[in-house]
Amino acid sequence: MFGTDTDARNAQQPDKPIICEVIDPTGTPLNVRATPNGEEIVTTLSNGRQVIPYKVSYDEKNRHWILIGDSLHSWGWVYGSYVSCLSA
Known part of the structure; x- marks a missing residue:
């Protein structure tokens, strides 16, 4: 998961392949x-569900x-x- 704004901004770097997994705590x-x-x-x-992040806003x-x-x-x-996003 992106723990900080810096982590989220780093997801925009194309040299690090990243995969994210849905972890919605609400149960919906x-x-x-x-x-x-x-x-x-x-x-x-x-x-x-695994997804690919494209951009952070x-x-x-x-x-x-x-x-x-x-x-x-x-x-x-x-x-x-x-x-939750991790580098591949």
Whole structure:
């Protein structure tokens, strides 16, 4: 998981392949949103689902959001604290 803002920003470095896993502590599927902290939900993901981070952004409260997807394209934004990301 990104423990700090620095960890989240380092995910944007292309020289480190990173895989993330959904770990939503609420017990419900993780909402994937059209924009960081946006209202439009484009899909949901279950815990344990592996995804690829594409970009990190911050909302007005300085919370990090991660643009995630698969190896072909991005799907949308998830709250960064609800995914665990490790270098491959």
